[in-house]
Amino acid sequence: MTLRINEVLHGFKLKDTKELKEISSKAYVFEHEKSGAKLIKIENDDDNKVFSIGFRTPPEDSTGLTHILEHSVLCGSRKFNTKEPFVELLKGSLNTFLNAMTYPDKTIYPVASRNEKDYFNLMDVYMDAVLYPNIYKYPEIFMQEGWHYNIEDPKDDLAYNGVVYNEMKGAYSSPESLLYRMVNKTVLPDTPYKESSGGDPEFIPDLSYEQFLNFHKKYYHPSNSYILVYGDGDLDKELGFLDQNYLSNFDRVEVDSDIPTQKAFQEMSENEFEYGVSEEDSLEDKTYLNLNFVIGNADEGELALAFEILAHMLLKTPAAPLKKALLDNGIGKAISGEYSGSIKQPVFSIIAKNCNEGDKEKFKAIVFSTLEELASKGIDKETVEASINRIEFELREGEYDGYPKGLIHYTRIMDSWLYGGDPFVHLQYDNYFENIKAALKEDYFENLIRKYILENKHSSFIMLKPKKNLNEEKQKALKDKLTDIKKSFSEEQVNELINKCKNLKERQNAPDTEEDLASIPMLSIDDIDRKAEILPIEERNINGVKVLYHKLFTNKIAYLNLYFNCDALNSDDVVYVRFLADILGKLDTKNYDYGTLSNKININTGGIAYSPVSYSINGDPDNFNPYLLINLKTLLNKLDNGVELLGEIIKNTVYDKEDRLLQLIKEIRSRIEGRLIDNGHRLALRKILSYCTEKGKYDEITLGLSYYEFLCKLEDSFSTEKQDIISKLKEVSKALFNKNNLIISYSSEEEDYKTLEEVAPKLVSYLEESDIDARVFSFGEIVTNEGLLTQGNVQYVAKGGNYIKKGFSYNGALNVLETISGFDYLWNNVRVKGGAYGVFANFRRDGGAYIVSYRDPNLKETIKIYDDMKDYLNNFTSNEREMTKYIIGTIRKLDYPLTTASKSEVAVANYLSNITSEDIQRERDEVLKADEKVIRSFAPLVQCVMEQDLICVVGNENKIKENKELFNTLEKVIK
Template sequence: MNFTVNTSYNGFKLLEEKKVKEINSMARIFEHEKSGARLLHIANDDDNKVFSITFRTPPTDSTGLPHILEHAVLCGSRKFPAKDPFVELAKGSLNTFLNAMTFSDKTMYPIASRNDKDFLNLMDVYLDAVFYPNIYKKPEILMQEGWHYELDNPEEEITYKGVVYNEMKGAFSSPEQVLFRKIQESLFPDTTYQYDSGGDPEAIPELTQEEFTAFHKKLYHPANSYIYLYGDGDIMEHLKFINEEYLQNFEKIKVDSEITLQTPYKEPKTSFVEYSISANEREQDKTFLSLNFVVGKSTNPELHLAFDILTYLLLETPAAPLKKALLEADLGKDVFGSYDHSILQPVLSVIVKNSNEEEQERFKQVVYDTLKALVDKGIDKKLIEASINIYEFKLREADYGRYPKGLIYCMKSMESWLYDEDPVLHLTYESALGKIKTALTTNYFEKLIEKYLLNNQHQSLLVVTPKKGLVQEKEEEVKQKLANYKAKLSKEEINQLIENTSMLKRYQEEPNDSKDLEKIPLLSLKDIEEKAEKLLLIEKKENGLPILLHPMFTNEIAYVNLLFDTTTVPKELIPYVSLLSFILGKVSTETYHYEDLSNEINIYTGGIDFKVEAYSLKNDDGTYFPKLMIQSSALVKQLPKLFHIIGELIGATKFNETKRLKEIIQEVKSRLEMNILQDGHIVAARRATSYFSPIGQYKEMCTGIAYYEFIEELEGNFDNKLQEIQSNLEKLIKMIFNQDNLLVSVTIEEKDYNKFQEAFKSLINYMGNEKLDKQQYQFDYGPKNEGLLTSSKVQYVAKAYNFQKLGYDYTGHLQVLKTIISLNYLWNKVRITGGAYGAMAGFSRNGNIYFTSYRDPNLDKTLKVYDEAHKYISEFSTDEREMTKYIIGTISKIDAPLTASMKGQEATAYYISQISQEDIQRERDEVLRTKPEDIKNLARLIKDVMEKNYYCVLGNEGKIQANKHIFKNLVEVFK
C-alpha cells in the first residue's frame, strides 16, 4: 500500500519515508502519538521478519541493573504469567532468532521468524514482558536472575548466588574481558560509560529490589522505546496490534535517559588494573597494553565507516603497518585492534597482548612514531584500496551467517537513532563510502590519523597486569565479608535468610500452572512443513576432478570451497594441519610478499580462509573424513584472479621468513588462550569426547587443549624447532594439495557455471597429481577424566560418550530429547537452581552425546545432575500441547534459515557424510511424530551413556583441587 507522510496509521504518525537503495528497502519512521514510542519500519521482500524493542538504559552504577533486568522481564508477565516464557518460546516457536542483549547504554529485545503467525506470537510475548513484567510482585525473580544470599541452615556459611552474578564472574575471568570492560571506564569518568552495565561481581550484591523496580518504572516506558520492524510482514496488521494491545494504554511522558558527552581530556591518562593467573603460571609476558582514543561521535556516518576501515587497515590485515611495527619492536606476542562504535563516543583501541608492564612507554612511542611516519610518508595506496574493497564487498554481500540480516540492520540503526539522529544514517552508506574512496588519490586517512589519533588528547593507556592468586584473594574477601555480615545478624535475621533461600527454591521447583503455560501462544503441527528442504547439489567433473555444483541466486558472487583430504598426513603431523591453515595467506609466496598478497586477496576477492574440518560418516564416529578446506568468495568476473591467488597459496607459499613464522605462532597461541577462557563449555565437551571417539580425538588434536599444548611447545622452543617446523610445513603442502585429494564445492548461478569452469582450469597446474598413501590413525582411548586448571572464577563441566558403541541407533527422537533436556531439565537444574549461566546437550548422528555447562559455580553437583537425567526421562510425561511445543522448537533449529553460501556448505557436508535426502526426511518424520513414550524409551540410552563416566571439567583451580578425588588427572592449562 501507499503511505502519506504526516498521516496517522493505527495510532502511528508517519514522519518520514525514504528508499534505502543500499539494502533494497523502504524505510518508514513513525511516532506513536499517544505514548511517544518511536518506530522504524524497514520494508522489503525478506521473509525472515525481525521485530525488536529497545530501551535507552544508561546505568548509574556497576550493579548490572540493566543486564539483570534484561533477564528478569522475560521471567513472566501480565498476560503470560508462567515463570519463564522466554524458555517456553525457545521450546515451542519457529523463531529464527530469540534473545535479549544488554549494551553499554541500551537494552535490546529482538526476535525473528519466517512464519507470520509465529512472528505475531513472539512480538506479543516480548511486548508484554517489557511493559508488564512480574518483577513487581515476585522478588524471587531478582534473587534468581541477579543475586541473593544463599543459606540453608544456621551452621553454614552464607554465599552469593544468581545467574547474572555467575555469568559476570565468568566474564571477569577472561583478561580480554577485563581489558575491554575497563577501556570505557578509563575514558569516560564523568558519564554513564564509566559503569559496567553487565555488572561487576563485586558490585552486583549492592542492588536492591527497590532500585531494580524503580529503574524499570522509569526507563521501560514507550516514550523511551525504539520499536523496529523488518521484512515482508503486514505492517498495517503489526501497527494495529502494537497500538491496540499495548501502546494505547500509555500516555506520552518525558523520560530522562539522556546520554551526556564526556568533556575531552586536556592530557592523556594512564590506568592500571589486575587480572588473575594461576598459582603456577609465570607472570612474565602476560601484561596487556592498550592505547585508546575517543573518536568523534557515532552519529557521524562518514567518520563511523572510515574508522571501521582504518582500524582494519592499521591493525587487522596481514599488511597492517601499525600491527607490523609493534610486532617488529618485540613489544608483545599478539597485536589486535578494536573500534567500538556501539556507544555515543566511539573508541579505537590498539592492543598488545603478552607484553610486560615496563614496556608501556616504548609501546606508546612505537604507536606514535608509526602513525606519524604514515602521515608524513603516506599510506600505501594499494593497502587503502584493499581495505576499502573488502569492506565494500561485505557491505554489499550482506551475509551475516546465522544472524538475520534484519537484526544487523537494527543494531546499525541504533548507533544513530538512540542518540536522536536519523535511524537509517548508517544504512545509507553510499555517500560516506564515496567520500572515503577519495583516499585513493588524496591524504584522506592520513588527515584522520593526524586529527583523531596524533593530535587527540582524549586518550588513555590501560595497563592490565597479571597477579597470582587474585581469584583466591577476592574469594577470601567475599567469604570474610559474608562472615562479618552473618556475625552481625540476629537469630531472627538468620532465620529470615534461611526462609528466603527456601522460598526461592520453592518458587524455582514449583511447576508452572498448566493454565499459565496455555496462555503462551503456540502454533500447531499443521503450521509445519512436513517435507524437508532439498539442498541443491549436482555432481560434475572438471579435468577429472569431482565438482559439487549448488546452483542458486548469489547476486553475481561465486562461493568456492576447495576440500582437500588430509588422511595422507601422518598422525604425528596432524596438529601441523591446523597450524598450516592459520599460516597460509599470512606469509609470502614466490610471487608476492605477504603484505602484497593480503592486498591482492582484499582487492580481488571477498576473502580466502583456511579451515580444518572433519566429517563423520553418518552413523559411525570411527569413520570420518578429515579435510583442509579453503573457503573463498569473489565476484564471478574475478574468478580467474581468485584461482590465481589460491594457486599461489597452495603451490608457491614459502616458509623461510623466520620472524614472520614466530609472530604467527605467537598469535595462534594468544587466540587459543582467548578461546579456552571464552568457550570453556566447548573446550571441555571436545576434550571429553576425545577420550572415546576417533573423530573427537582428531578434532582435539586440531583445535582443543592438545592443539594448544602443541602450539605452546612450538612457541616456547621456537629457535630449536625452527627447522623442524619449516620442514613439516613443506611436507604438508605436498601431502595435502594434491589433485587426488580434492573435492570442489561451488555455489553460483547456473548461467555463470561456464565462467567457473574456464577459470578453474588454471588451478590444476599448482597441484601435484601423484598417488599418496592414506594413513590409518590409531589413538589411545579411555576415561581420562581430567580437571583442567585455570584461574577462572567458574567451571565448565562436560560429560560425554557414544551411544552407538552401546548398541543404540540414531533417531530423530533424540533431537526432540535434546530440546527437552537442554531447555527443561538442564535449564531448571543447572541454570535456575544451580546458578550457572547456561547448560546444553548435543546429540550427533554418529552417536556422540555430550552434556556441558557454561559459567557454572558448581562442579560435582552438575555431574550429579547429568547422572540423574535418565530418571527425569524415564518419568517424562506431558500433554499433547507441550509435546507439540517441543517438536516445534526442535524443527525451528532444523529449519534455521541459511544463506546461499551456507546452503552450499551444508549440502557438501551431507554429501561427504553420506547423508541422503531420505535420511534427512526420515529424521524430520521422526521428529514430527515424536510421542512422550518415544522420549521415555530413551532413558536407558542416557543412563548407559552417563554410566560410562567420561567427563572433563575446565575451571577454577581451587574448586577442582577441592574435588580432586573425582579426577584421574589434573592438568595446568596455562604455564
C-alpha cells in the same frame, strides 16, 4: 500501502520516509502520538521478519541492574504468567532469532520468524514482558536472575548465587574481557559508560530489589522506546497490533534518559589495573597494553565507516602497518584493536597482548611514531584499496551467520537514533564510499590519523598487569565479607534469609499450571512443513576433479570451496593441518611478500579462509572423513584473480622465513590463549568427544586444547626444532595439495557455472598429481577425565560417552530429547536452581554424546544432575500440547535459515557424511512422530552414556582440586 507525511495510521504519525537502496528497502519513521513510542518500519521482500523493542538504559552504577532486568522481564508477565515465557517460546516456536541484549547504554529485545503467525506471537510475548513483567509480583525473580544470599541451614556459611552474578564472575575471569570493560571507564569517566552495564561481581550484591523495580518504572516506558519492524510483513497489521494491544494503554511522559557528553580531555589518562594468575605462574609476557581514542560522535556516518576501514587497515591484516611495526619491534605477541561505534562517543582501541610492564613507553613510542610516519609520508595506496574493498564487499554481501539481517540493520540504526541522530546515517553508505575512495589518490586516511589520533588528547592508556594470588585474595576477602555479614545478622534475620531461599526453591520447583502454559501462544503441527528442505547439490566433473555444484542465487558472487582430503597424512602430522590453516596467506610466497599478498587478496576477493573440518560417516562411530577446507568468495568477474592468488599460496608459499614463522606461532598462540577461559565449554565438550570417538580425537588435536599445547611446544622449542618444523610444513602441504585429493564445491546461478569451467584448469595446474596412499589414523590411548585448571571463578562441566558403541542407534527424535532436556530438566536444575548461565546436551549421529554447562558455580552437584537425567526420562510425561511445543522447537533448529555460503557447506557436509535426503527426511519424520513413550525409551541410552563416567571440567583451580578424586589428571589450561 501509500502513506503521506503526517498521516496517522493506528495512532502512529508518519514523520519521514527514506529509500535505502543499499539494503533494497524503504523506511518509514513513525511516532505513536499517545505513548510517544518511536517506530521504524524497514519494508522489503525479506520473509525473515524481525521485531525489536529497545530502551535507552544508562546504568547508574556497576551493580548490573540493566543486565539483571534484561533477564528478569522475560520471567513471566501479565498475560503470560509462566515462570519463563522465553524458554517456552524456545521450546515451541519457529523463531529464527530470540534473545535479549544489554549494551552499555541500551537494552534491546529482538525476535525474528519467517512464519507470520509465529512472528505476531513473539511480538505479543515480548511486548507484554517489557511493559508488564512479573517482577513486581515475585521478588524471587530478582533473586534467581540477579543475586541472593544462599543459605539453607543456620549453620551454613553465607554465599552469593544468581544467574547474572555467576555469568559476570565468568566474564570477569578473562583478562581480555576485563580490559574491554575498562576502556569506556577510562575515556568516558563522567558518563554512565564508566559503569559496568553487565555488572561487576564485586558490586552486584549492592543492588536492592527497590532500585531494581524503580529502574524499570522509569526507563521501560514506550516514551523511552525505539521499535523496529522489518521485512515483508503487513505494516497496517503490525501497527494495529502494537497500538491496540499495548501502546494505546500508555500516555506520553518525559523520561530523563539522555546520556551526557564527556568533555574532551586536555591530556591522556593513564591507568593501571590487575588481573589474577596463580602462585606458580610466571609474570613474564602476561601484561596487556592498550591505547584508546574518542572519535567524534555516533551520528557521523562517514567518519564511522572510515574508522571501521582504518581499523582494518592498521590492525587486522598481515599487511597492517601498525600491527607489523609493533610485532617487528617485539611488542607483544598479538596485536588487535577495533572501532567501537555503538556508544554516543565512539572509541578506537589498539591492544598489544603478552607484553611486559617495561614495554609501556616503547609501545606508546612505536604507535605514535608509526602513525606519524604514515600521516606524513602516506599509507601505501594498495593497502588503502585493500581495506576499502574488503569492508565494502562484506557490507554489500550482507550475509550474517547467526543473526537475521533485520537485527543487524536495527543495531546500525540504533547507533545514531538512540542519540537523536538520523536513524539511517549508518545504512546509507554509498555516498560515504564515494568520498572515502578519494583516499586512493588523496591523503584521506592520513588526515584522519592526524586529527583523531595524533592530535587527539581525549585518550587513555591502560596497562593490565598480572598479579599472583589476586583471585585467591579476592576469594578470601569475599569469604571474610560474607562471614562478617552473617555475624552482623540476628538469628531472626538469618531465618528470614533461609525462608527467602526456601520460597525461591519452592517457586523454582513448582510446575507452571496448565492454564498458565496455555497462555503462551504456539503454532500447531499443521504450521510445519513436513517435508525437509533439500539443499541443492549436483555431482559434476571438470578435468578429472569431482565438482559439487549448488545452483543458488548469489548476487554475482562466486563461492568456491576446496576440500583437500587429509587421509594421506600420518597420525602425528594431523596437527599440522590446523597449523597450515592458520599460517597460509600470512607468509611470503615466491612472487609476493606477505603484506602485498594480503592486499591483493582483499582487493580481488571477499576473503580466503582455511579451516580443518571432519565429517563422521553416517551412524559409524569409528570412521570419518577429514579435510582441509579452503573458502574463497569473490565477485564473479574476479574469480580468475582469486584463483591465481590461491594458487600462488598453495604452490609458492615460502616456509623458510624463520623470524616470520616464529612471529606467527606467537601471535596464534596468544590469540587462542585469550579465548580459552571464555570458551571453557568448548574445550570440555571436545575433550569428552575425544574420549569416545576417533573423530573426536582428530577434532581435539586440530580444534581443541591439544592444538594450543602444540603451539606452546613449537614456540618453546623453535630455536632447536625450526628446521624440522619447516620441513614438516613443506611435507604436509605437498601431501595435501594434490589434484587426486580434491573435491570442489561451487555455488552460482547456472549461467555462471561456465566461470568455474574457465578457471578450473588454472586451479588444477597449481596442484601435485600423484597417487594417494590413504592411511588409517591411530591416535592411541589418551588420558580421560581431566580437570583443566584456570584462574576463572566458575566452571564448565562436561560429561558424556558413546551410545552407538553400547548397542544403541541414532534416531531423529534425539533432537527432541535435546530440546526437552535443554529447556526443561537441565535448564531447571543446572541454570534456574544451580545458577549456571547455560547448559545443553548433544546426541550425535556417530554416537558421541555429552552434556555441558556454561559459567557454572557448581561441579559435583552438576554432575549428579546429569547422572539423574535417566530418572527424569524414565518418569517423563507430557500432554499433547507440550509435546507439540517440543516438536516445533526442534523443527526450528532443523529449519534454521542458512546464508548462501552456509547452504553449500551444509549440503557438502551431508554428502561427505553419506547422509542422504532420505536420511534427512526420516530424521524429520522421527521428530514429528516423537511422543512421551519415545522420549522415555531414551532413558537407557542416557544412562549408558552417563555410566561411561567420562568427565571433563574446565574451571577454578581450587574448586577442581577440592574434587580431585573425580579426575585422572589435573592440568593447567594456560601455559
